[in-house]
Amino acid sequence: MAAISRDEVAHLARLSRLAVTEQELDTFAGQLDVILQAVARVGEVTAADIPPTSHAVPLTNVLREDVVVDCLRRDDALAGAPDVAEDRFRVPRILDEEA
Amino acid sequence: MSDLTRMTAVEVADLIARGEVSAVEVTRQHLDRIAAVDPRVHAFLHVDADGALDAARAVDARRAEGEPLGPLAGVPVAVKDVVTTRGVPTTAGSKILEGWRPPYDATVVERLRNAGTVMLGKTNMDEFAMGSSTEYSAYGRTHNPWDLGRIPGGSGGGSAAALAAYEAPLAIGTDTGGSIRQPGAVTGTVGAKPTYGGTSRYGLIAFSSSLDTPGPCARTVLDAALLHEVIAGHDPRDSTSIPQPVPPVVEAARQGATGDLSGVRLGLVTEFSGEGAEPGVMAAFRDALDALTKLGAEIVEVSCPHFQYALPAYYLIAPSECSSNLARFDGVRYGLRVGDDGTRALEEVMSLTREAGFGPEVKRRIIIGTYALSSGYYEAYYGQAQKVRTLISQDFARAFEQVDVLVSPTTPFVAFPFGSRTSDPYQMYLADLFTIPTNLYGGPAISVPCGLSDGLPVGFQIMAPTMADDRMYRVAAALESAVGTLTPPSLEG
Numbered sequence: 187m188a189a190i191s192r193d194e195v196a197h198l199a200r201l202s203r204l205a206v207t208e209q210e211l212d213t214f215a216g217q218l219d220v221i222l223q224a225v226a227r228v229g230e231v232t233a234a235d236i237p238p239t240s241h242a243v244p245l246t247n248v249l250r251e252d253v254v255v256d257c258l259r260r261d262d263a264l265a266g267a268p269d270v271a272e273d274r275f276r277v278p279r280i281l282d283e284e285a
Numbered sequence: 286m287s288d289l290t291r292m293t294a295v296e297v298a299d300l301i302a303r304g305e306v307s308a309v310e311v312t313r314q315h316l317d318r319i320a321a322v323d324p325r326v327h328a329f330l331h332v333d334a335d336g337a338l339d340a341a342r343a344v345d346a347r348r349a350e351g352e353p354l355g356p357l358a359g360v361p362v363a364v365k366d367v368v369t370t371r372g373v374p375t376t377a378g379s380k381i382l383e384g385w386r387p388p389y390d391a392t393v394v395e396r397l398r399n400a401g402t403v404m405l406g407k408t409n410m411d412e413f414a415m416g417s418s419t420e421y422s423a424y425g426r427t428h429n430p431w432d433l434g435r436i437p438g439g440s441g442g443g444s445a446a447a448l449a450a451y452e453a454p455l456a457i458g459t460d461t462g463g464s465i466r467q468p469g470a471v472t473g474t475v476g477a478k479p480t481y482g483g484t485s486r487y488g489l490i491a492f493s494s495s496l497d498t499p500g501p502c503a504r505t506v507l508d509a510a511l512l513h514e515v516i517a518g519h520d521p522r523d524s525t526s527i528p529q530p531v532p533p534v535v536e537a538a539r540q541g542a543t544g545d546l547s548g549v550r551l552g553l554v555t556e557f558s559g560e561g562a563e564p565g566v567m568a569a570f571r572d573a574l575d576a577l578t579k580l581g582a583e584i585v586e587v588s589c590p591h592f593q594y595a596l597p598a599y600y601l602i603a604p605s606e607c608s609s610n611l612a613r614f615d616g617v618r619y620g621l622r623v624g625d626d627g628t629r630a631l632e633e634v635m636s637l638t639r640e641a642g643f644g645p646e647v648k649r650r651i652i653i654g655t656y657a658l659s660s661g662y663y664e665a666y667y668g669q670a671q672k673v674r675t676l677i678s679q680d681f682a683r684a685f686e687q688v689d690v691l692v693s694p695t696t697p698f699v700a701f702p703f704g705s706r707t708s709d710p711y712q713m714y715l716a717d718l719f720t721i722p723t724n725l726y727g728g729p730a731i732s733v734p735c736g737l738s739d740g741l742p743v744g745f746q747i748m749a750p751t752m753a754d755d756r757m758y759r760v761a762a763a764l765e766s767a768v769g770t771l772t773p774p775s776l777e778g
């Protein structure tokens with residue numbers, strides 16, 4: 187049985203903000219099925235009582251002194267943007283017309 | 286004038302320090318070499334000739350003033366394109382960042398500049414460091430100098446190929462699942478992944494933040510150690526940076542070069558007993574073990590029962606973190622924007638931008654990560670992978686109670702022909718079989734050349750406990766003293 191269907195891949199692509207093509211869906215569905223069947227092997231391990239590791243270094247709440255330091259200048263921050271207006275990042279409209 | 290491109294970083298730095306050659310001359314020879322061979326190798330995505338010559342002139346001026354120079358002053362270095370360089374194009378091998386010039390330097394780059402090294406340019410890589418062949422770069426493939434029809438490894442194939450083609454004596458890589466070590470292995474060069482947190486991630490374009498580690502690439506173990514010392518050490522700009530002194534890697538490399546490994550215990554992982562590795566790779570590995578035994582090392586077999594689950598755990602954890610990290614590429618603050626014709630809303634423009642800007646492997650991993658993190662699947666996939674990660678770290682801890690380092694081949698197969706693993710992505714993942722456990726644990730590991738199989742280089746991997754990076758340099762230098770360095774076929778004529 188397949189671990190993942192073509193429809194599920196299409197749904198995940200939408201969630202991931204990827205406007206994938208029909209042809210890509212055909213290719214990815216088979217490839218992702220092979221990958222997911224292989225990685226599902228983690229389920230063979232008995233690990234119910236094992237704490238998860240999110241990070242190799244056990245550091246928590248690393249804070250610095252509360253002093254003002256140099257930061258990125260506005261013009262530098264905007265220099266790589268695809269569209270800039272009035273010293274700000276310009277974005278396409280956020281709401282649909284009918285909204 | 287002798288050929289400065291064939292020398293080690295130590296030799297070049299020594300000539301510059303003694304005033305026998307200028308840093309500008311060293312840089313010019315390397316730029317000439319790049320111009321001569323890179324059209325065939327394609328190790329570089331961008332060559333910063335003007336910036337390199339300026340940096341070299343500054344070193345020569347400081348020397349003329351009698352100022353003290355660091356041990357690598359004037360030595361050229363190539364930097365993987367996933368590392369930000371102020372004002373110098375940085376793409377991470379992706380179309381989505383084409384033409385981007387970062388407004389800041391990564392910490393490793395800042396430290397390279399402060400040390401007086403000369404940055405030649407940016408090297409090719411699999412897009413966002415996802416791959417084992419550099420074939421997933423959006424800017425064309427890099428050719429292995431040992432055989433131009435084969436892959437140079439990945440994701441840092443450009444950095445490794447630049448070393449093997451004598452375009453640079455030093456290079457910077459990043460290692461998330463083997464992206465420094467596997468390219469080192471298949472190009473016959475040295476690549477070291479420091480302890481996670483031992484080198485700063487500030488300025489790396491993030492792929493998998495709990496695993497990404499910048500590190501040194503070189504043609505000799507001592508050169509790698511010197512570069513390691515320059516870039517390593519605590520950085521307050523990386524919250525996972527370890528606030529401890531850099532392990533004595535240079536001293537360890539010099540000690541290892543004496544060829545004495547008396548009392549050193551090498552752990553041979555039972556679960557890595559050759560399954561999945563090519564016979565030629567295993568033969569070269571066993572010859573290297575014999576050589577190390579002759580130097581006084583003791584071989585101890587150790588069991589790490591969860592290593593067999595490292596690859597599946599990694600290919601859940603890394604894509605999960607990537608799907609989150611790569612959400613920043615939304616066509617707003619930097620990079621590509623597609624479809625913004627005034628009629629489309631933001632979300633549609635974002636989806637079209639990401640569709641056009643990302644290549645297939647990046648899309649696959651984003652989708653897998655989104656799947657593994659979605660409610661209903663989270664515990665079975667991502668949560669379970671994190672528990673397996675704990676068990677793998679416990680395997681390492683138990684093994685290091687019995688031995689000083691663990692050893693294995695770096696990668697199961699030698700450099701493969703272009704196109705042979707791209708249609709089945711999981712076949713590409715298998716290149717990381719031996720390198721991944723270390724990333725999940727967070728310890729250091731190094732790949733050093735140990736011989737040839739069918740005329741192609743084989744890498745020997747040494748894994749050490751967290752913050753004991755010096756141990757792997759000692760063993761690596763001893764092996765190098767026994768088997769020597771590898772010289773690829775000439776690219777001339």
